[in-house]
Amino acid sequence: MVSHRMHRSALGGLLLGASLAAGSAGADCGPEVLGTSRSLMLPREAAAYGTAQHQALPLQPGEVVITFDDGPRPESTPQVLQALKAQCVRATFFMNGAPLVRHLDLAQRVSAEGHSVGMHGFHHSHFATLPEAEQLADLKAMQRAHQQAFGVPAAAYRFPFLEETATLRTALKAQGITVLSVDAGVDDWLPAQTPQMLADRLVARLAESRGGILLLHDAQDQTAAALPLLLKTLKHRGYRIVHLAWEAP
Numbered sequence: 001m002v003s004h005r006m007h008r009s010a011l012g013g014l015l016l017g018a019s020l021a022a023g024s025a026g027a028d029c030g031p032e033v034l035g036t037s038r039s040l041m042l043p044r045e046a047a048a049y050g051t052a053q054h055q056a057l058p059l060q061p062g063e064v065v066i067t068f069d070d071g072p073r074p075e076s077t078p079q080v081l082q083a084l085k086a087q088c089v090r091a092t093f094f095m096n097g098a099p100l101v102r103h104l105d106l107a108q109r110v111s112a113e114g115h116s117v118g119m120h121g122f123h124h125s126h127f128a129t130l131p132e133a134e135q136l137a138d139l140k141a142m143q144r145a146h147q148q149a150f151g152v153p154a155a156a157y158r159f160p161f162l163e164e165t166a167t168l169r170t171a172l173k174a175q176g177i178t179v180l181s182v183d184a185g186v187d188d189w190l191p192a193q194t195p196q197m198l199a200d201r202l203v204a205r206l207a208e209s210r211g212g213i214l215l216l217h218d219a220q221d222q223t224a225a226a227l228p229l230l231l232k233t234l235k236h237r238g239y240r241i242v243h244l245a246w247e248a249p
């Protein structure tokens with residue numbers, strides 16, 4: 001799918017890197033869709049981004065990086081992928097290790113469809129309540145699962161519940177792994193959220209943050225159901241999608 005899209009690019013003939021290929025995705029889908037306006041290729045380094053806890057990513061006002069946590073989940077992730085594909089949008093998925101191992105095909109499909117993948121803890125634990133050894137064992141298991149699924153070491157990590165610990169921050173820093181927090185969320189983990197409720201919250205939160213890293217959950221049925229409206233809303237409001245990617249190891 002990815003290479004097919006690259007070859008059909010209007011810039012055909014050039015050997016396109018992943019970053020340019022993402023930029024061409026919108027052109028392929030036509031001007032009616034949201035599309036992916038550009039890719040932001042980050043080095044593999046011990047940086048930390050997301051203004052909820054850290055510095056901002058180098059984005060322009062109105063640029064949005066879409067991220068999904070807690071998958072892959074067969075009941076909802078395919079619907080999320082379908083909605084993204086329909087709008088030519090590329091996102092970043094922070095997967096938990098346990099479902100990644102259980103649903104390996106689905107995890108690999110996420111990557112094969114052009115999205116980037118980071119780590120979100122093997123288990124979705126409150127690491128601050130765990131002994132150091134257990135925190136480090138979870139990271140090691142997560143890294144092993146990612147390496148086995150995708151053939152490369154993971155470049156980025158998002159803490160479950162955004163609860164950072166000094167133990168894991170130190171371990172990630174020592175390995176040059178980027179921590180990604182958030183700039184805006186829509187609280188899509190709250191029960192009984194309709195698409196319109198989530199879309200209204202999206203508009204309000206992005207107005208505050210002026211774009212940035214958006215946190216969503218592909219493991220939530222209500223998020224999968226709302227995603228077509230959320231993407232349409234982003235398009236309608238003039239937001240531009242930036243796809244985060246990391247340099248090859």
Ligand SMILES: [Zn+2]
Pocket residue numbers: 069070120124160161
């Ligand atoms: Zn999570």
